[in-house]
Amino acid sequence: QGLDEFQGAVEDCCCDYATVDALNQEFLHDILTKIVKTPFFRYFKVRLWCDCPFWPEDGLCQLRDCSVCECPENEFPASFKGLGSDHLTCQEGKPQGIVDRTMDAQAFQGWTETDNPWTHDDEAQNGDITYVNLLLNPEKFTGYTGVSAHKIWEAIYMQNCFKEGERDTCAERRVFYRLISGLHTSISTHIAGDYLLDEATTKWGKSYVMMHERVLMHPERVQNLYFTFLFVLRALTKAGAYLSQAEYSTGNDAEDQETHELVRRLVNCQQLRTACPIPFDEAQMWRGTDGAELKQQLQIHFRNISALMDCVGCEKCRLWGKLQILGLATALKILFSVEDSPAHTLDLQRNEVIALVNLLSRLSESLELVHEVANDIKTSNKLL
Numbered sequence: 001q002g003l004d005e006f007q008g009a010v011e012d013c014c015c016d017y018a019t020v021d022a023l024n025q026e027f028l029h030d031i032l033t034k035i036v037k038t039p040f041f042r043y044f045k046v047r048l049w050c051d052c053p054f055w056p057e058d059g060l061c062q063l064r065d066c067s068v069c070e071c072p073e074n075e076f077p078a079s080f081k082g083l084g085s086d087h088l089t090c091q092e093g094k095p096q097g098i099v100d101r102t103m104d105a106q107a108f109q110g111w112t113e114t115d116n117p118w119t120h121d122d123e124a125q126n127g128d129i130t131y132v133n134l135l136l137n138p139e140k141f142t143g144y145t146g147v148s149a150h151k152i153w154e155a156i157y158m159q160n161c162f163k164e165g166e167r168d169t170c171a172e173r174r175v176f177y178r179l180i181s182g183l184h185t186s187i188s189t190h191i192a193g194d195y196l197l198d199e200a201t202t203k204w205g206k207s208y209v210m211m212h213e214r215v216l217m218h219p220e221r222v223q224n225l226y227f228t229f230l231f232v233l234r235a236l237t238k239a240g241a242y243l244s245q246a247e248y249s250t251g252n253d254a255e256d257q258e259t260h261e262l263v264r265r266l267v268n269c270q271q272l273r274t275a276c277p278i279p280f281d282e283a284q285m286w287r288g289t290d291g292a293e294l295k296q297q298l299q300i301h302f303r304n305i306s307a308l309m310d311c312v313g314c315e316k317c318r319l320w321g322k323l324q325i326l327g328l329a330t331a332l333k334i335l336f337s338v339e340d341s342p343a344h345t346l347d348l349q350r351n352e353v354i355a356l357v358n359l360l361s362r363l364s365e366s367l368e369l370v371h372e373v374a375n376d377i378k379t380s381n382k383l384l
């Protein structure tokens with residue numbers, strides 16, 4: 001099983017699969033891998049308290065009525081309300097789920113604190129903030145599974161009204177569904193790519209079976225991964241001028257200079273401009289008569305998804321969930337909210353830039369992993 005079936009243009013996008021693969025393999029993956037290791041991009045500011053707005057004050061992981069849910073009452077799955085603490089699989093005690101908080105707050109200075117309309121943003125409130133070194137906390141298998149994890153995914157897909165999924169004839173809702181599904185594919189890819197194969201010997205490696213079952217067996221999930229990659233890439237290039245001139249100061253001039261250079265190489269990538277100048281055409285969105293209303297609705301739903309990240313019952317999953325949802329919210333802000341602001345100017349928080357670039361790097365890595373595993377399975381029968 002290879003990825004041979006993916007040919008032609010990525011649906012809802014402006015580039016074809018082969019071009020995306022060539023760009024990623026030859027340029028983007030390499031630059032992104034270097035950028036996320038730089039001091040500026042490796043520290044993420046985050047509130048990691050499990051203060052789920054859907055759960056009761058007593059901390060028993062049980063959902064109360066949905067306070068921030070903006071969907072009609074009947075769209076909120078009834079089963080969610082009765083989720084008792086017995087079913088919760090909190091993974092805080094597992095070594096693979098623990099967040100290493102070794103960090104350097106010194107490396108994290110300033111930038112503006114502007115609001116992002118697409119996120120339930122609490123990072124601007126500085127209480128209970130942690131700075132996490134992402135390199136010490138790679139996204140991988142943590143053991144978080146079962147009812148708790150499923151309920152979150154279910155709430156993301158169902159409570160937020162993307163019910164029709166792939167088949168939704170409303171292009172805007174379909175785009176939102178595909179963004180979430182693409183991110184979900186990427187998370188599954190990283191879990192399967194860095195999996196605890198043998199608990200007794202603590203042997204880690206790729207789980208071919210898991211990658212096959214969760215990702216490769218579902219071509220539409222892989223297609224959505226490509227879509228999400230192109231969407232985020234478009235946001236990054238649209239913000240190119242802003243990012244080229246931004247401050248990447250962490251107190252070490254030589255390192256900061258290198259970061260700046262890598263960002264410039266990424267946003268000005270000539271090969272990308274030639275082969276895939278507009279990875280996603282945001283001008284096609286919100287054009288119907290109900291465009292403005294739909295946009296407002298989807299913005300509320302996306303904020304709900306962002307709030308749901310506080311319900312993720314495993315700290316490391318919450319860290320990457322929050323980072324990647326903030327990355328998507330930043331892409332949405334760049335593509336859809338800039339014209340709304342009175343000055344028509346883009347203003348990003350430092351954490352938004354870190355989330356956007358790290359998300360793109362995660363997606364780029366997922367594309368590589370999916371190809372690698374598909375080829376291994378095809379050539380050496382790894383599933384047997």
Ligand code: FAD
Nearest residue numbers: 140141142143144145149152153181184185191221317321
């Ligand atoms: P799940 O991945 O839980 O999927 C639930 C259902 O969603 C599936 O049965 C299927 O119907 C549907 N589905 C699956 N993939 C897609 C897709 N791409 N598009 C559309 N529908 C889909 N676990 C870790 O080990 N490490 C992590 O870092 C981690 N991070 C997480 C972050 C978040 C925000 C959440 C909610 C969960 C995270 N988890 C993590 C848990 C992990 O995502 C799975 O929930 C868990 O491994 C159980 O997987 P599963 O195969 O049962 O199905």
